[in-house]
Amino acid sequence: MEKHRKGQHDGKIVYFPNLTGKLVNKGMSALKQKKFKESLDYFEQLLGMDPEHPQGNVGVVLSLVELGRLKEAKEKCDEVLKKDIGDYYDVLQIYISILIQLGDYEEVVEILEAVIQEQSLPPQMAENFYQLLYFSRKMAEEDSEEGVVFSQRAKSISDKELEHLSNQLQSEDSKQQWQAVQSIESPDEPTIRKELIKYLTYPEANPSLKTIVLQMLKESVTNDTILVHKFGRSMEVKPNELHDIPDGQFYRLVKKIIVHQLEQDNPTLLDMAVQIWDHYLFMIYPFQPEPLNEQLWAVAVLEVAHRLNGIEFDGDELQVAFSLEEKAIENVVEKIMEIEQISMKDLGVNGDTPN
Structure with a gap:
């Protein structure tokens, strides 16, 4: 790699002013033009000058992803997360996306459950993480139990477990509600389904979790008409006829x-x-x-x-x-x-x- 410098002092390379900024701009421009090999080269040059440059590290990851080098992208992104380079949640979103492309759904579930339990997600990212967690749990379940019919997977629930689930769903604490929703493995089990349907009418229920519950019921084998209450509005819906989000x-x-x-x-x-x-x-x-x-x-x-x-x-x-x-x-x-x-x-x- 050619060294761009104007001299050396005490053995240290002195680079032309704003060279890092120029490399960032060239790298981003190449990404937008879908010239991914060029963008990777620019961002790697940048890291040669500043190994912990946030945009340079993310740029390398994105370029590797676009080039289809997902395993390398995963390793690099994992390194960036561990070194706490750049915005943690932005990098985490990229990392989760790579894991999903690789089909590592169990790892996605493990990471997102830990992050969500901390209750520290930025609002603009929280709903996306909720959706990704639910999707990944479903995919991990399908991977591990492929070919097994749903009725065989369904697990019975004791009266005590059902009471605990009901209390969590009725709690005013969103963390308790989330723990209840994310613990459900069989939304088609009649007693659980009944609790979920009631949850959609609770005044204290978290509106984003109501959306998650609707998505769970949307995949149901039944076609009940249920009542949904949000933000002072009510409507009756058939979950399996609902549109996707976002869509339309x-x-x-x-x-x-x-x-x-x-x-x-x-x-x-x-x-x-x-x-x-x-x-x-x-x-x-x-x-x-x-x-x-x-x-x-x-x-x-x-x-x-x-x-x-x-x-x-x-x-x-x-x-x-x-x-x-x-x-x-x-x-x-x-x-x-x-x-x-x-x-x-x-x-x-x-x-x-x-x-």
């Missing part, structure tokens, strides 16, 4: 506007804005956003993303272009901020959670 034309239209506004100028803020949009839909599921105006919701999400990052957002041009009223935008912004604040309160200092 309205979701895609809002996301398209967000991507158009941020993709070129601020891809980092774009990632957060999409997470905010996904998070909101996850929390209110199975309800739809109101009103169903994609321009209104896109502008509101952009406003919230800027606020949470301490950046001023000038949405006047969009407001005029989409013929939106300022009051309507602020009303939707308040709805989104309410969801974010609930998550922060619930994950930080367990408190009362509206549903």
